[in-house]
Amino acid sequence: MSLLFxxxxxxxxxxxxxxxxxxxxxxRPIYRVANILLWVGFLCHTVVVGLQYFETGHVPVRNLHxxxxxxxxxxxxxxxxxQVKYHLMVLGALVAPLATLSVVIASMLPxxxxxxxxxxxxxxxxxxxxxxxVGNAAFAIACxxxxxxLIQEKAIKEKRPGFFFRRLPSLKLLDSxxxxxxxxxxxxxxxxxxxxxxxxxxxxxxxxxxxxxxxLAGITWLxxxxxxxxxxxxxxxxxxxxxxxxxxxxxxxLTFVLFFVG
Amino acid sequence: MAGKRYIVAIGxxxxxxxxxxxxxxxxxxxxxxxxxxxxxxDACVDEIALFSTCNRVEFLLATKEAxxxxxxxxxxxxxxxxxxxxxxxxxxxxxxxxxxxxxxxxVAASLDSMVVGEPQILGQIKESYLHACDYRTCxxxxxxxxHRSFSVAKRVRTETxxxxxxxxxxxxxxxxxxxxxxxxxxxxxxxLGAGEMAELAVEHLANNRAQPIFxxxxxxxxxLELAERFxxxxxxxxxxxxxxxxxxxxxxxxxxxxxxxxxxxxxGLMRARRNRPLFFIDIAVPRDIDPEINRINNVYVYDIDDLxxxxxxxxxxxxxxxxxxxxxxxxxxxxxxxxFQSLDVVPTVIALRDKMEEIRQKELxxxxxxxSAASEEDRAAIDRLTAALVNKILHGPTVFLxxxxxxxxxxxxxxxxxxxxxxxxxxxxxxxxxx
Numbered sequence: 001m002s003l004l005f006x007x008x009x010x011x012x013x014x015x016x017x018x019x020x021x022x023x024x025x026x027x028r029p030i031y032r033v034a035n036i037l038l039w040v041g042f043l044c045h046t047v048v049v050g051l052q053y054f055e056t057g058h059v060p061v062r063n064l065h066x067x068x069x070x071x072x073x074x075x076x077x078x079x080x081x082x083q084v085k086y087h088l089m090v091l092g093a094l095v096a097p098l099a100t101l102s103v104v105i106a107s108m109l110p111x112x113x114x115x116x117x118x119x120x121x122x123x124x125x126x127x128x129x130x131x132x133x134v135g136n137a138a139f140a141i142a143c144x145x146x147x148x149x150l151i152q153e154k155a156i157k158e159k160r161p162g163f164f165f166r167r168l169p170s171l172k173l174l175d176s177x178x179x180x181x182x183x184x185x186x187x188x189x190x191x192x193x194x195x196x197x198x199x200x201x202x203x204x205x206x207x208x209x210x211x212x213x214x215x216l217a218g219i220t221w222l223x224x225x226x227x228x229x230x231x232x233x234x235x236x237x238x239x240x241x242x243x244x245x246x247x248x249x250x251x252x253x254l255t256f257v258l259f260f261v262g
Numbered sequence: 263m264a265g266k267r268y269i270v271a272i273g274x275x276x277x278x279x280x281x282x283x284x285x286x287x288x289x290x291x292x293x294x295x296x297x298x299x300x301x302x303x304d305a306c307v308d309e310i311a312l313f314s315t316c317n318r319v320e321f322l323l324a325t326k327e328a329x330x331x332x333x334x335x336x337x338x339x340x341x342x343x344x345x346x347x348x349x350x351x352x353x354x355x356x357x358x359x360x361x362x363x364x365x366x367x368x369v370a371a372s373l374d375s376m377v378v379g380e381p382q383i384l385g386q387i388k389e390s391y392l393h394a395c396d397y398r399t400c401x402x403x404x405x406x407x408x409h410r411s412f413s414v415a416k417r418v419r420t421e422t423x424x425x426x427x428x429x430x431x432x433x434x435x436x437x438x439x440x441x442x443x444x445x446x447x448x449x450x451x452x453x454l455g456a457g458e459m460a461e462l463a464v465e466h467l468a469n470n471r472a473q474p475i476f477x478x479x480x481x482x483x484x485x486l487e488l489a490e491r492f493x494x495x496x497x498x499x500x501x502x503x504x505x506x507x508x509x510x511x512x513x514x515x516x517x518x519x520x521x522x523x524x525x526x527x528x529x530g531l532m533r534a535r536r537n538r539p540l541f542f543i544d545i546a547v548p549r550d551i552d553p554e555i556n557r558i559n560n561v562y563v564y565d566i567d568d569l570x571x572x573x574x575x576x577x578x579x580x581x582x583x584x585x586x587x588x589x590x591x592x593x594x595x596x597x598x599x600x601x602f603q604s605l606d607v608v609p610t611v612i613a614l615r616d617k618m619e620e621i622r623q624k625e626l627x628x629x630x631x632x633x634s635a636a637s638e639e640d641r642a643a644i645d646r647l648t649a650a651l652v653n654k655i656l657h658g659p660t661v662f663l664x665x666x667x668x669x670x671x672x673x674x675x676x677x678x679x680x681x682x683x684x685x686x687x688x689x690x691x692x693x694x695x696x697x
Contacts, residue, residue: 138359236537
């Protein structure tokens with residue numbers, strides 16, 4: 001394991017602990033340290049992913065190791081960008097552990113040398129995989145925002161302000177974060193699906209094969225499309241939107257698993 | 263001025279004295295200079311500070327004669343306030359030494375307040391300290407003590423959550439509003455009915471820049487009046503349902519015998535609102551808003567009991583935080599004690615040296631008187647010899663007293679030294695033990 005990757009993992013782990021500590025103790029300096037650590041980890045990680053890309057000429061998703069690592073990188077990246085606008089500090093307590101989990105698992109996975117057929121090395125594939133990774137990351141964050149929303153909403157509805165009521169931000173902020181992630185994620189997902197279809201045509205000569213994973217991918221897209229439509233058209237927000245986001249992400253995860261297992 | 267000093271706190275507060283007694287004994291800011299001047303001149307009072315609020319009167323003293331000083335303060339209060347001593351004496355508490363230090367720390371940190379954690383007390387204490395500084399009634403001890411109490415108060419405030427979270431109904435409403443809407447700025451408020459608590463809540467919301475504000479009252483004139491006060495708009499009571507489409511926060515406090523809004527009123531409403539959240543604060547008893555409405559998505563209904571529960575949790579939380587505050591105070595008391603005790607060491611060492619020097623001079627005089635034949639040189643030699651003896655003898659005890667290793671027992675050793683060498687008794691006359 002390269003030194004850079006090791007430092008990435010170390011930074012993510014420390015940052016995760018920092019964010020948990022922030023939730024527990026509510027001290028701003030802890031948050032700042034956690035945030036800086038996440039940035040440092042992200043920069044190391046960017047170098048790792050960048051090197052992999054330039055060495056092979058592929059978006060590093062050739063095996064599960066690379067995919068998980070790239071996914072972790074994208075999650076942190078999207079989070080840090082959204083953070084600039086939304087300042088949703090507690091979300092780091094979910095995002096950082098997720099990134100940590102993906103890089104730790106990635107580090108333990110074998111890295112079989114992948115011999116890709118020359119046709120795989122195409123722009124379509126790069127686009128397909130790259131946008132999907134970023135899109136998935138955005139949906140992961142939307143899902144987390146949704147979970148936090150449900151926790152906070154329950155506290156307010158049931159009038160039992162407790163541990164989380166104090167520590168979680170307003171419903172409005174959580175909902176906006178979910179919406180913003182959806183707005184980032186959906187075009188990515190759409191583009192990823194389209195390029196995937198084109199790529200399938202190039203590789204297999206067919207656009208669509210009714211393969212279970214393709215069907216699942218289609219369902220994922222429909223769920224998020226419906227959610228976005230409802231949000232835009234009738235101003236859907238709050239609980240239902242949060243639940244639908246979480247459901248969509250779960251299906252997305254299933255699709256992801258299917259692609260690697262099947 | 264060598265002599266052991268004591269710190270004494272005398273006072274009464276909302277726990278020990280009913281309001282009739284407190285108001286009778288409260289010192290106004292005009293009284294304070296007179297008190298400080300008069301008490302500052304009292305022979306047994308070295309240093310004094312006074313602070314008086316509606317909930318407490320506190321005298322803080324540094325004195326060498328604690329019992330006398332306490333009596334002096336009590337007499338002074340009786341005289342100044344023209345009140346017989348027996349009417350308030352039972353309400354007074356007197357703390358000495360560590361307990362006095364702890365007391366002032368707790369008061370400053372708002373651990374002793376009626377509403378624990380309320381922030382005003384520290385400002386009030388700082389102000390009275392400035393008064394005492396103006397009249398130069400604070401010396402080494404009280405200066406240090408007051409500054410320590412400020413920093414303890416600050417630590418308690420920043421390191422515990424003692425000042426967090428609303429403990430009043432209207433603040434709780436604002437806090438909840440923030441948890442729902444994030445920013446209250448630009449959130450439309452509708453006041454149904456009238457009433458002190460409801461109006462206070464509207465005021466708090468308006469202070470947080472919630473606007474526009476609508477007021478609906480059964481009597482339109484009353485509504486107009488209120489609307490003017492909040493710079494809002496009066497609407498007719500029959501229009502309320504229409505306005506539910508555009509407002510975000512509804513504060514209800516009417517005298518209606520039954521619900522004025524029920525779940526059926528919300529059919530289609532949320533769609534018309536594009537699902538924007540709606541927050542009802544129902545302060546009325548009996549309630550105005552059907553609690554069933556709380557089950558609608560994105561609608562939140564809090565009645566008076568819910569708000570009280572929310573506050574109670576905050577109060578409990580403050581009590582928890584107060585315990586952490588007490589620990590900070592405990593540590594600060596010990597720290598202060600160390601400083602205060604070290605303050606005794608130097609005067610004791612000086613007193614000891616003075617005493618020895620006094621004896622030496624006396625004995626030299628006697629000796630030289632009987633040694634008329636001695637030359638100037640011999641006298642100088644004897645003088646040197648005795649000086650060296652005293653120095654050598656005192657070296658051990660001096661080092662011992664100054665050693666920081668004995669921090670906690672310092673006052674014990676200082677006290678023992680003072681008694682062994684009878685330093686606190688007037689120097690003359692010294693009966694010489696015979697035989």
